[in-house]
Amino acid sequence: METVTIDRMGYGAQAVGKLADGKTVFVEGGAPGDVAVVEVVEEKPAFARARIVSLVKPSSDRVPARMDDAASFGASWAHLSYDAQLAAKRGNVCAALTRIGRIDEDRAEKLVQPCVPSKRAWGYRNKLELAAGRDPRGRFLLGFFHEGTHDIVAAASCPLAHDAIAKAPASLRGAIGFAEGSQDLGIYRIGVRHSLRTRELEVALWTKPGAFPRAHVAKTVMSALKATSVVRVLADPGKARKIKGVETLEGRGRWGEELLDMRFETSAPSFFQVNTAQAERLVIEVVEGLGGTMGPEGPEGLDGLLVADLYAGGGTFSVPLALAGADVVAVEAAGTSVRDLRRNADANGVDIDVVGGDAARELPDIGDIDALVVDPPRSGLADGVVESIAAVAPARVAYVSCNPSTWARDAARFEGEGYRLVRAQPVDLFPQTYHVEVVSVFERV
């Protein structure tokens, strides 16, 4: 056992300090400024992991615990004040840019703006993603995967989600457990989406294809939650990308949300930003980053520009860019999102050239574009994509990222291909967790 001082939050659940021998130590539940007696639980050549045995001097960034099981739904920074979370998120973006992006510290400090706080620090999620299974006694189990494992931690509620769905885990567990009785319906995942703006609430039950008592289950779900839509997503466990179908069991079969006066409809397997109010900030950053503005009538100022939106989802950026006057080509790989995007373009009265396929493969066929948006999954841009973008030579690139490490790697690639990073805006979509979104702008030199 030894006493350490915690220096900062890592990009993950843990805080970071140094052991007496100079080795980096990751400390679960630590806060910057804590002086703590720790016990090393794992020793590696380059670093160690430790747990806090006692706090000699607690950090002034600490706030009283709101619940004991916060870590089970990813709220591993809930012991930090919200200001400290925002500062740590910006710190992690700067650190990624210097360590991985090889941008010097002074420049990174100037480029990375203060993190935009979320309007709600709790109750902000429009979506709950629940894991379902059975406990050793065969009873229906609903909760969250323990981080990094497939062990389900049963949870009654999730205070990160809107109040209307925060207690959905308990209601659904009771109702579905009762409806199942001893018969296993094979439900392995349940998604619940709710909009504070449209009041629409959708429950999506993920099962393998096969017989399913649709009417009985729909009635059960409706008795637990006032849903506007209940659907069944047919896919094999672990193969979420290979959707075999979506059946409407009750109601609309889709979920509707409003974003800056635009209307988006999302089918259950498709991606949609989980913090709607903060997604609006992402849209504003992207429109302005490409030279447009948010006028009183909505996005404007991009007339005549040819813009490609890669990894476009249901059109969160494509639709406002088209409303701002740009000719938009959107590329998206997931079939359900491609259908959503076409529908969302129609619903918002814009024409968008929607291409279903792999962003890297489709990019060279798009032609001479003026500007580009990329919003890839956590893995960032695949090898060769930055080079393909540079070959098409857009004057500006807006890069939206949910992973500072892969973003910083790609920033270095852009800077090596004749682009310069001119702005990096962290936006907090995920309070109480270590996650952070970054909207950045690269200009062709």
Ligand SMILES: C[S@@+](CC[C@H](N)C(=O)[O-])C[C@H]1O[C@@H](n2cnc3c(N)ncnc32)[C@H](O)[C@@H]1O
């Ligand atoms: C982080 S989401 C962003 C979606 C959208 N920009 C938004 O804000 O709602 C990433 C999207 O990229 C899509 N995607 C993943 N890999 C892809 C690829 N290789 N080519 C095209 N789209 C891909 C996913 O289906 C998903 O819709």
